[in-house]
Amino acid sequence: MDFKSLANKAMDLAQQNADKLDTVIEKAGELVDKQTEGKFAAQINTVEEAAKKALRSE
Incomplete structure (x- = not known):
């Protein structure tokens, strides 16, 4: 398994x-x-919201 497929799985x-x-x-x-x-x-709140949004984007 290469890094890219591992990252995609994660x-x-x-x-x-x-x-x-x-x-x-x-x-x-x-x-x-x-x-x-x-x-x-x-800044912390901004990063939290960006991380949450990233989890929901494809």
Whole structure:
């Protein structure tokens, strides 16, 4: 299995479990926000939304 097919398989699995991954994305964002003491809250929220959107695009 080459890297491209492995990446495609990972993306397929991520898209199938997007609802579960939303929680992971949010928790990761909360952790980063806490570690940076809220200094980058707007940027973190933007990245969270982009990650969630990417999971739902094909």
